[in-house]
Every structure is written in structure tokens, then in C-alpha cells.
Amino acid sequence: MRIILCPNPFRDKGLVIAKEADRILREAGGDTVYCFPFAVDRNMLGEFNPDVPTMDLKSELPQADMLVCFGGDGTILHAARDASAFDVPVIGVNMGSVGFMAEVEQENLEALTRLLRGEYVVENRMLLDVKVIREGRTLFRSIALNDAVITKGAVARVIDLDIYGDRALICNMYGDGVIVATPTGSTAYSLSAGGPVVEPTAENILITPISAHMLQAKALVLDRNRTINVTVPQQSRKTAYLSVDGGKAFKLFSGDTVEISRSRRYLRLVKLTSQNFYEIINQKLERRTRP
Numbered sequence: 073m074r075i076i077l078c079p080n081p082f083r084d085k086g087l088v089i090a091k092e093a094d095r096i097l098r099e100a101g102g103d104t105v106y107c108f109p110f111a112v113d114r115n116m117l118g119e120f121n122p123d124v125p126t127m128d129l130k131s132e133l134p135q136a137d138m139l140v141c142f143g144g145d146g147t148i149l150h151a152a153r154d155a156s157a158f159d160v161p162v163i164g165v166n167m168g169s170v171g172f173m174a175e176v177e178q179e180n181l182e183a184l185t186r187l188l189r190g191e192y193v194v195e196n197r198m199l200l201d202v203k204v205i206r207e208g209r210t211l212f213r214s215i216a217l218n219d220a221v222i223t224k225g226a227v228a229r230v231i232d233l234d235i236y237g238d239r240a241l242i243c244n245m246y247g248d249g250v251i252v253a254t255p256t257g258s259t260a261y262s263l264s265a266g267g268p269v270v271e272p273t274a275e276n277i278l279i280t281p282i283s284a285h286m287l288q289a290k291a292l293v294l295d296r297n298r299t300i301n302v303t304v305p306q307q308s309r310k311t312a313y314l315s316v317d318g319g320k321a322f323k324l325f326s327g328d329t330v331e332i333s334r335s336r337r338y339l340r341l342v343k344l345t346s347q348n349f350y351e352i353i354n355q356k357l358e359r360r361t362r363p
Contacts, residue, residue: 073137073188075102076160078109078129078151080143083167087122090142093165093181100185107132109141109150133158138187138342142178144168145218145260149317152199152217156337161194163187163342172259172352175344186344193343198254198275198296199335202316206328214316217339218257220332222302222324223249223282225313230285232308236301237294247284249312252277252300252332256339259353261318267291271349277334300332 075097079090087106094104106122107129114121129151133139139155141147141164148164155162164174165181176183186192202220204212214220224231233245253262255270258278263269267280268291275296281289294300304312306327313321314330324330 073102074135075104075187076129076132076136076139077104077106078139078141078147079106080109080141080147080150080167081112081117081120081122083143083147085120087124087142089165089167089178089181091122091124093140093142093184096181097184097188100188102188105132109143109147129154133160136160138163140165140184141174142167145173146318148173149217152339153215156199156215156339159340161340161342163192163344173256173341175342183344187342191344195273195341195343197256197272197339197341199337199339200252200254200277201333201335202314203331204314204322204324204328205331206325212314212322214319215335215337216257216316216332217254218260218317219251219253219262220330221249221251221261221282221315222312222330223315224310225321229310231310231312232305233312234303234305235279236303237298239301242279242292245281245284245289246286247289248282250282250302251280252302253280254278262291265291268293269353275334277332296334298333302330302332304328 077090079087084090097104106124106126139160139162141151165176166174200216202214202216203210230247235242251262255274256272258270262280265280265282277294279292304324304326308326312324315321
């Protein structure tokens with residue numbers, strides 16, 4: 073089995089955990105290679121610059137059978153775009169604070185040998201295609217595992233947004249912004265904004281207002297086949313910002329439309345345990361809230 077080890081070098085300093093996983097997998101008969109999930113300037117790693125060669129992720133994925141991420145959910149989000157394009161299953165080793173998507177804790181790396189024995193199942197996680205349309209031209213494209221967030225940015229004001237589903241007006245929103253999320257993203261920013269918790273293997277599109285200045289601002293759960301358009305009204309003089317899975321913000325102007333729809337691609341997320349979603353969410357949130 074060809075396994076890509078995909079560590080976040082800013083969490084796994086010196087790739088200590090990835091190297092231990094490498095040793096365990098190789099001793100069990102695995103064929104491994106190191107790839108970073110994002111571009112890394114090795115000079116920034118200082119004394120933690122790893123003494124192992126790393127390959128280009130997109131070049132290695134066509135030959136890979138599995139991708140193991142070392143970091144938090146953010147590391148998985150980075151890797152998900154590329155892995156989903158090649159239909160490569162992903163498993164996470166948690167080195168973050170919560171890690172809803174991570175399956176293995178760093179203290180239990182021996183569990184990774186189960187991959188080589190075929191002792192795992194794969195869940196399909198829905199993705200969203202996101203694009204920005206300005207005057208009929210598409211200026212931005214991305215894919216989201218968690219969410220697409222349209223906000224006012226850091227300015228202390230509210231913004232107007234018109235939200236449509238299949239060209240039918242859903243609402244005119246006035247507030248800090250809106251989150252359009254997948255079921256996987258229901259336990260991320262959407263949850264903090266008061267959105268519903270949805271089982272991650274479901275296929276729905278969630279719309280959650282952020283601090284809406286409205287009496288009837290409710291989160292909505294839509295059919296997976298809806299096409300959502302979030303428009304900055306022509307008459308608005310305010311700018312907004314789009315961020316996909318917490319990435320770099322794209323500035324939106326009056327008249328711009330963010331089009332969001334279900335992607336044909338899926339993230340294939342590996343499960344090693346029989347622990348169900350409700351056990352995981354109670355465990356993870358309890359870990360964060362209790363001392």
C-alpha cells in the first residue's frame with residue numbers, strides 16, 4: 073500500500089509524530105512518502121526543519137492508496153481539495169485542539185497498521201463548489217469541505233445580502249454575514265453561530281446567519297441539489313468578504329454573486345473505530361469546554 077504522510081510542520085515540529093508513524097507503517101509493510109499539505113518555506117521552520125525529503129502532493133496522489141494527515145482539522149481541510157480530486161481516502165492524526173475529522177490520536181499511532189490489513193471503512197463527505205461571479209464573469213473558484221462564509225470583515229458595521237435558492241428569494245439578510253455549510257461543517261463555525269448539528273454523512277446545504285439584525289433570522293437546512301446564490305445588492309455601497317474553509321478572504325463588491333452548489337466530488341474519510349458521531353461530538357466538545 074502506497075501511503076502519503078501529510079504533516080503540518082507547524083504543529084508536528086520536526087515531523088516527530090510523522091516519523092514515528094513512518095517507522096510503524098514501514099515495519100508493517102507499508103510504502104510511504106512525505107508531502108506537505110500546503111506550500112512551506114523551510115527557512116521558516118528554523119531548528120525544526122525536518123531532515124527528510126518531501127515530495128509534491130499533487131504529483132504523488134495519482135499513485136497513492138491512502139493519505140494520512142498530521143495536524144488539526146485545518147490540515148485535513150488543506151489536503152481535502154487535492155485528495156478528493158484523485159479519490160484518495162484520507163485519515164487524520166489529531167494534533168489540534170478538537171479534531172472532529174481526525175480518527176487517530178498521536179498516542180495511538182499503532183492503530184494505523186490497521187490500514188494495511190484493510191480493517192477500516194470509508195465515509196463519503198459532501199463538498200461544495202464555490203465561485204464568485206462579477207458582471208457575468210467567474211473571478212474565483214474553490215471547493216469547500218466545511219463552509220463558505222460571507223462576512224463584513226473587521227469593520228464595525230453590518231452588511232446587506234440577498235440569498236436565493238434556485239433563483240427564488242430565500243431572504244434579504246442584514247447583519248454580520250452568512251455561513252453556507254456542509255453537514256461536515258455543521259460542527260465548525262456554523263455551530264458557533266447557532267446553526268444546527270447535522271450528521272456528517274448526510275447530504276444537505278446549511279444556511280446560518282451570523283449575528284443577524286432581524287427578528288426572523290433562522291438557520292435553514294436545504295436539499296443537497298439546491299444552488300445557493302448570495303448577492304451583494306447593486307444599491308449597496310458596502311464591501312463584503314468571502315472565505316472558503318477559513319482560507320484567504322476574497323473581496324466582494326456591490327453586484328457580486330457567490331454561487332454555491334453541491335460538488336460532484338466527495339472527500340473519502342477513513343474510519344478505524346466503531347465510535348458513532350454522537351459519541352465523538354460529546355467527547356470532543358466536552359474536551360474543549362471542561363478544564
